[in-house]
Amino acid sequence: MCADKLEKLTKTQTIDLRAKLIGPSCKIFFSDDPIKIVRARGQYMYDEKGQRYLDCINNVAHVGHCHPDVVSAGALQMETLNTNSRFLHDNLVLYAQRLQATLPAQLSVFYFVNSGSEANDLALRLARQYSGSQDIVTLDNAYHGHVTSLIEISPYKLHHMPHVPLNPFVHVAPSPDVYRGRYRRDHPDPAKAYADEVRDVIKRVQTQGGKIAAFIAESLQSCGGQVIPPAGYFQQVAEHVHKAGGLFIADEVQVGFGRVGTHFWAFQLQGDDFVPDIVTMGKPIGNGHPMSCVVTSKEVAEAFASSGNEYFNTFGGNPVSCAIGLAVLDVIAKEDLQGQALRVGGYLISLLEKQKSKHPLIGDIRGRGLFVGVELVRDRSKLTPATAEAQEVIYWLKEERVLMSADGPHRNVLKFKPPLCFGTDDADFVVDKMDAVLTEIEAAIGLNAANVLNGENDVN
Amino acid sequence: MCADKLEKLTKTQTIDLRAKLIGPSCKIFFSDDPIKIVRARGQYMYDEKGQRYLDCINNVAHVGHCHPDVVSAGALQMETLNTNSRFLHDNLVLYAQRLQATLPAQLSVFYFVNSGSEANDLALRLARQYSGSQDIVTLDNAYHGHVTSLIEISPYKLHHMPHVPLNPFVHVAPSPDVYRGRYRRDHPDPAKAYADEVRDVIKRVQTQGGKIAAFIAESLQSCGGQVIPPAGYFQQVAEHVHKAGGLFIADEVQVGFGRVGTHFWAFQLQGDDFVPDIVTMGKPIGNGHPMSCVVTSKEVAEAFASSGNEYFNTFGGNPVSCAIGLAVLDVIAKEDLQGQALRVGGYLISLLEKQKSKHPLIGDIRGRGLFVGVELVRDRSKLTPATAEAQEVIYWLKEERVLMSADGPHRNVLKFKPPLCFGTDDADFVVDKMDAVLTEIEAAIGLNAANVLNGENDVN
Numbered sequence: 001m002c003a004d005k006l007e008k009l010t011k012t013q014t015i016d017l018r019a020k021l022i023g024p025s026c027k028i029f030f031s032d033d034p035i036k037i038v039r040a041r042g043q044y045m046y047d048e049k050g051q052r053y054l055d056c057i058n059n060v061a062h063v064g065h066c067h068p069d070v071v072s073a074g075a076l077q078m079e080t081l082n083t084n085s086r087f088l089h090d091n092l093v094l095y096a097q098r099l100q101a102t103l104p105a106q107l108s109v110f111y112f113v114n115s116g117s118e119a120n121d122l123a124l125r126l127a128r129q130y131s132g133s134q135d136i137v138t139l140d141n142a143y144h145g146h147v148t149s150l151i152e153i154s155p156y157k158l159h160h161m162p163h164v165p166l167n168p169f170v171h172v173a174p175s176p177d178v179y180r181g182r183y184r185r186d187h188p189d190p191a192k193a194y195a196d197e198v199r200d201v202i203k204r205v206q207t208q209g210g211k212i213a214a215f216i217a218e219s220l221q222s223c224g225g226q227v228i229p230p231a232g233y234f235q236q237v238a239e240h241v242h243k244a245g246g247l248f249i250a251d252e253v254q255v256g257f258g259r260v261g262t263h264f265w266a267f268q269l270q271g272d273d274f275v276p277d278i279v280t281m282g283k284p285i286g287n288g289h290p291m292s293c294v295v296t297s298k299e300v301a302e303a304f305a306s307s308g309n310e311y312f313n314t315f316g317g318n319p320v321s322c323a324i325g326l327a328v329l330d331v332i333a334k335e336d337l338q339g340q341a342l343r344v345g346g347y348l349i350s351l352l353e354k355q356k357s358k359h360p361l362i363g364d365i366r367g368r369g370l371f372v373g374v375e376l377v378r379d380r381s382k383l384t385p386a387t388a389e390a391q392e393v394i395y396w397l398k399e400e401r402v403l404m405s406a407d408g409p410h411r412n413v414l415k416f417k418p419p420l421c422f423g424t425d426d427a428d429f430v431v432d433k434m435d436a437v438l439t440e441i442e443a444a445i446g447l448n449a450a451n452v453l454n455g456e457n458d459v460n
Numbered sequence: 461m462c463a464d465k466l467e468k469l470t471k472t473q474t475i476d477l478r479a480k481l482i483g484p485s486c487k488i489f490f491s492d493d494p495i496k497i498v499r500a501r502g503q504y505m506y507d508e509k510g511q512r513y514l515d516c517i518n519n520v521a522h523v524g525h526c527h528p529d530v531v532s533a534g535a536l537q538m539e540t541l542n543t544n545s546r547f548l549h550d551n552l553v554l555y556a557q558r559l560q561a562t563l564p565a566q567l568s569v570f571y572f573v574n575s576g577s578e579a580n581d582l583a584l585r586l587a588r589q590y591s592g593s594q595d596i597v598t599l600d601n602a603y604h605g606h607v608t609s610l611i612e613i614s615p616y617k618l619h620h621m622p623h624v625p626l627n628p629f630v631h632v633a634p635s636p637d638v639y640r641g642r643y644r645r646d647h648p649d650p651a652k653a654y655a656d657e658v659r660d661v662i663k664r665v666q667t668q669g670g671k672i673a674a675f676i677a678e679s680l681q682s683c684g685g686q687v688i689p690p691a692g693y694f695q696q697v698a699e700h701v702h703k704a705g706g707l708f709i710a711d712e713v714q715v716g717f718g719r720v721g722t723h724f725w726a727f728q729l730q731g732d733d734f735v736p737d738i739v740t741m742g743k744p745i746g747n748g749h750p751m752s753c754v755v756t757s758k759e760v761a762e763a764f765a766s767s768g769n770e771y772f773n774t775f776g777g778n779p780v781s782c783a784i785g786l787a788v789l790d791v792i793a794k795e796d797l798q799g800q801a802l803r804v805g806g807y808l809i810s811l812l813e814k815q816k817s818k819h820p821l822i823g824d825i826r827g828r829g830l831f832v833g834v835e836l837v838r839d840r841s842k843l844t845p846a847t848a849e850a851q852e853v854i855y856w857l858k859e860e861r862v863l864m865s866a867d868g869p870h871r872n873v874l875k876f877k878p879p880l881c882f883g884t885d886d887a888d889f890v891v892d893k894m895d896a897v898l899t900e901i902e903a904a905i906g907l908n909a910a911n912v913l914n915g916e917n918d919v920n
Contacts, residue, residue: 024764037547060775061542081500086489089496109483114775118574121607121608146773147581160768288543290775309621313486314576
């Protein structure tokens with residue numbers, strides 16, 4: 001289809017109408033000169049002029065934008081039946097069965113909902129009902145969703161709302177960030193040290209008469225700065241949380257479905273001996289279709305049901321969503337996208353390592369599969385966040401038609417989380433462009449390679 | 461497509477897998493002998509044997525199950541582009557513009573989300589940010605969604621959770637039910653009387669040091685028992701709420717988009733002088749596609765934005781959802797479905813009135829367009845809810861291949877909210893069946909037409 005047919009308004013008209021009609025809290029990328037995308041395919045997006053952008057950030061388009069298998073599965077089911085789960089339908093149960101096959105056996109009871117926010121909210125409801133308690137331990141810089149109950153447990157958002165008092169049932173433990181956090185790579189046992197922090201938070205809650213319902217964490221923190229918790233951390237946290245009567249909720253909304261390469265789920269990076277009590281899924285699950293999922297144990301599910309409460313979700317688990325979910329799983333397997341994430345992610349990290357030895361602005365490179373963070377700092381000893389520079393990189397890359405974003409509490413972590421069809425040539429292309437812009441910025445601010453030797457140089 | 465191709469498992473297999481894999485809180489219709497639906501079209505659903513059911517309840521399939529215009533709009537956009545609203549896209553703004561044209565001019569700023577629950581939760585966040593207050597007034601028997609913040613304001617759910625303490629920020633006013641409520645059709649001014657109850661609740665909150673953020677109500681209460689508030693009630697409530705610094709949220713998730721026949725939005729039944737501060741939309745908006753919307757005034761939207769908070773919803777307002785939303789609006793207009801709701805709804809009510817004079821079990825018939833409730837009572841003076849009889853009707857109708865449900869606090873209100881393509885022949889068919897089953901039940905329990913004269917006989 002030719003691009004001009006895909007545009008019904010001029011870009012200026014679109015911008016004007018958006019300013020008039022869309023909530024001003026809904027931010028756009030590159031607000032001073034936003035991009036109008038009219039079509040996309042694989043790891044590429046195309047603007048109204050037909051210009052191609054390399055997409056390094058849309059982890060929702062997990063198996064590639066507009067994957068034909070996913071589109072046709074959705075279209076076929078849409079024309080056949082789309083209704084709620086109060087009727088029996090094969091897609092619902094077959095999809096649950098297929099998801100179950102990717103998970104530890106204990107995680108066997110599914111709830112299908114429409115968004116990561118709905119999934120995490122339901123996870124909290126399950127945990128609170130199961131435990132009979134209210135208190136939640138969350139990690140600093142965490143983001144778990146946009147509904148009221150999740151804003152409350154999202155320091156990533158709360159840091160920008162200093163006027164809003166923290167909900168008394170919410171307790172924040174330090175982010176297990178071994179680069180910038182309280183315990184770093186030079187610590188003898190950061191997993192234990194960070195888990196002990198959670199234990200201490202739980203103790204404080206108990207001292208004040210509270211009771212823990214759950215600990216919740218992304219298996220790898222995304223908005224929080226592409227943080228990779230040290231292996232063994234989750235096991236020890238789970239032990240503390242279980243001892244306190246609470247549940248461990250692993251939020252896989254950003255990172256699940258093979259992205260980390262070695263495993264299908266990011267929590268599995270912690271070791272085979274770790275099984276969360278609840279796992280939430282979202283974004284990539286339907287390659288852009290609004291759907292998500294919560295899985296838990298029979299025990300937790302039965303406790304929720306025993307409250308006598310019915311749970312009904314109008315759109316959740318409808319035959320179209322399940323058909324799309326099944327197609328996504330098929331494509332991941334058929335195209336070995338988990339393997340591709342491992343191979344291309346490894347290649348990308350090796351390219352970035354080389355850049356690190358050349359560019360003092362690169363403080364840290366961390367990642368698993370096609371989930372990679374590049375943290376920019378002005379000084380490798382002090383870890384001074386290079387926030388403005390990260391913005392400059394993003395804007396420069398935009399001009400080079402590469403879509404990248406910066407995140408983390410200091411907005412200085414460049415985030416790679418592309419569609420999994422992202423290839424080694426795409427990695428070459430973007431790293432080349434990064435090399436050029438970093439060289440330019442470093443020259444402008446007078447940073448030179450000598451500084452590299454000042455600080456910590458290890459790679460995770 | 462032949463039905464047997466649509467079944468991948470036997471019905472028994474589907475039931476067994478569902479019992480094993482799907483949360484036991486997710487209830488199924490007719491749990492002792494559930495229906496397996498494999499395809500649907502218009503107002504008809506078909507089971508695995510090819511048996512046709514007349515659908516009187518799926519208000520989500522607003523313009524008819526699997527409407528080809530909606531399906532093709534969705535499929536075309538799915539194969540072209542499906543991404544988030546951080547990029548400019550024409551569908552987003554054109555859709556907002558089209559929705560705006562159906563609304564009072566003040567309601568001009570849109571937020572697109574994925575479900576009625578996400579919409580109502582965002583409405584609460586908007587109101588709380590705008591007002592700087594926390595307290596919410598909700599109606600008895602109301603249901604506003606399944607996320608934590610909405611369960612809290614849903615007495616329909618809370619009545620089944622007596623062990624859960626009411627959130628101290630939530631205050632319940634009586635449902636403006638002129639049949640069974642505190643003020644009935646014989647009251648000289650039920651609109652004022654019920655609005656005064658809200659005023660009194662607000663006063664109590666203020667006396668206790670609280671501050672009102674919002675009053676929320678469905679424009680017509682659905683789960684609460686197909687309740688039609690008396691005209692003028694919303695205006696007076698809005699006056700009290702505004703005076704207290706709060707906002708009026710009209711929940712149109714169940715009842716919007718032309719269903720009420722005379723108007724596009726059910727809040728408009730109250731009179732042209734009434735404009736809510738926030739309107740939430742859902743279910744019918746995408747004919748089954750997971751999408752929903754919040755609209756408010758510039759003033760409220762700006763107050764929300766001024767908090768510095770970004771609002772991002774991964775799937776909300778994506779080009780596929782907006783293409784589907786636009787197609788739904790097109791079909792409503794092209795097929796004059798609002799007009800059809802008015803005509804067929806009027807015809808249905810006239811048929812039901814005749815049944816009322818014949819069947820003492822029918823206590824009340826109330827409705828607007830194709831949103832109709834038939835309240836069954838054992839005694840027209842005492843209004844004793846005929847709960848078991850309503851269940852019997854539902855099960856009998858199922859055997860006759862008519863899908864109907866019973867709701868309300870006593871589960872004794874038969875609910876009509878069919879796809880708007882529901883025709884007069886469909887109305888004839890279902891009312892005929894109802895006549896037969898009511899005759900049978902009344903004979904069995906010894907209710908006879910003489911009782912009809914005992915009680916109030918007026919029709920709303």
